C-alpha cells in the first residue's frame with residue numbers, strides 16, 4: 001500500500017471505535033488512515049454485544065457477513081443477585097422501531113479476535129488505508145494539532161499530516177498522555193480489577209425459551225462492585241471473569257490462576273454448577289484501573305473517541321455499543337466541520353457536549369444499579385421494563401436519552417441522596433466527587 005503524506009483523517013487505533021469510524025467515513029467518501037500497533041495475539045476483554053451493535057452492523061450492510069461467523073445468539077442478560085434464593089432478573093434484548101415501539105430482538109457475543117479481524121477486513125476491503133505501527137506523538141502547526149508521528153512495525157519513522165486526528169487508542173488515551181486532551185481522572189473508590197479466562201463450555205441446552213438459551217450473558221452479583229460474568233463466545237468456549245476492588249485482591253493474596261478457580265467455585269452456586277470442570281482455553285488475563293474519564297476530549301483538529309476519553313464500569317457490557325454510537329457522532333462532527341470549510345471549530349465542542357450527556361446517563365445508571373440494587377430490579381420487572389432494555393442496549397444519545405424517563409428518575413434519586421451531588425454539570429450528569437488525577 002502506498003502511504004500518502006496527507007490525510008483528511010488519521011485514526012490512531014484499530015479497535016471497535018477506530019474501525020467503526022473508518023467505515024462511517026468511507027460512506028462520506030473520506031478515506032482515512034488507520035494506525036494500529038498490535039496484531040492481536042491477545043484476547044481483549046469485552047465480548048457481550050448489545051442489540052444496538054447488530055443494528056449498527058446492519059446499517060453498514062455488514063450484518064449478513066457477520067451472522068455467517070455464527071457466534072452464539074444472545075437473547076438477553078440474566079442477573080443473579082447475592083440472595084441465592086431470589087429469582088434472577090431477566091432483561092430481554094429489545095430494539096426500538098423507527099416509530100419508537102419496543103420490540104424483541106437478539107444480539108450475540110463474540111470472540112474479540114475474530115470480531116476485530118472481521119471489522120478491520122471490512123474497512124480495508126472498502127478502501128480504508130491501514131498501517132501496522134505505533135503513533136508516537138501528535139504533530140503541531142503552532143498550537144493546532146496537524147498530524148501524527150508514527151513508527152511502523154518495520155522501524156520506519158513517518159510524519160503524516162491530517163486535517164483531523166482521531167484518537168481511538170482505548171485505555172492508552174494517546175492524546176491525554178501527550179497533553180492535548182485533559183488529564184485522565186480515576187474516580188476515588190471505583191478502581192477495579194478484572195481477572196478472566198476462556199473455558200470449555202460443556203453445557204448441552206436444548207430449549208425454545210429465550211431466557212434459557214445457551215448464548216445468553218449471565219452476570220453474578222456478590223456485593224457492591226464485586227461481580228462475575230459468564231459469556232459464551234463460541235459454541236464451546238465461554239469467557240468467565242471476576243471483577244473486584246484492589247483491596248479485595250490484595251487481601252486474597254494468591255496467584256491469579258488459583259484466585260480465579262477459588263472465585264468461580266465460591267461466587268454463586270449456579271456459576272459453579274454450569275462450569276463443572278475448569279478446563280482453561282487461554283491464559284488468565286488481569287486488567288486494572290479501567291474506570292476513568294477525561295474532561296476535555298475534543299478540540300480544533302482532534303477528537304478522542306470511546307475508551308480514549310472515558311471508561312465506565314463495564315457491568316452493563318456496553319463498551320462496544322458506546323464506541324459505535326460515539327463513532328456516529330464523531331463522523332457527524334467531522335463532516336459538519338468540513339462542510340463549514342474547516343472553519344467552524346465550535347462543532348468540536350458541541351460533539352463533546354453531546355457525548356458527555358450520553359456518557360453521564362450511562363454512568364448514573366451504573367451508580368444507581370450499585371447503590372439501589374433492589375429498586376433497580378423492581379423497576380426492571382415492573383414500570384421501567386422497556387427502559388431497562390433500552391439501557392442494556394446502550395441507547396443513551398440524543399433523543400434516546402431525552403425520551404427515557406428512567407434516566408431522569410435515576411438521576412433524581414442519586415441527586416436527592418447526595419451521592420456525588422457536588423458537580424452536576426450536565427443535563428443528567430453527576431460528576432465525580434473526589435477524584436484522583438493521573439497521567440502516566
Ligand SMILES: Cc1cc2nc3c(=O)[nH]c(=O)nc-3n(C[C@H](O)[C@H](O)[C@H](O)COP(=O)(O)OP(=O)(O)OC[C@H]3O[C@@H](n4cnc5c(N)ncnc54)[C@H](O)[C@@H]3O)c2cc1C
Pocket residue numbers: 012013014015016017018035036037038044045046047048049050133134135136168169170171172174194287290305306307308314317318319320321323
Ligand atoms: C473487564 C471488562 C469487561 C468488558 N466487557 C465488555 C462487554 O462484555 N461488552 C462490551 O461491549 N464491552 C466490554 N468491555 C469494554 C470494551 O472492551 C471496550 O469498551 C472496547 O474495546 C473499546 O473499544 P476502543 O476501540 O475504544 O478501544 P480498544 O478496543 O482498546 O482499541 C484501541 C486500539 O488502539 C491501539 N493503540 C493504542 N495505542 C496506540 C498507538 N499509540 N498507536 C497505534 N495503535 C494504538 C490498541 O492496540 C487497540 O487495538 C469490557 C471492558 C473491560 C475492561
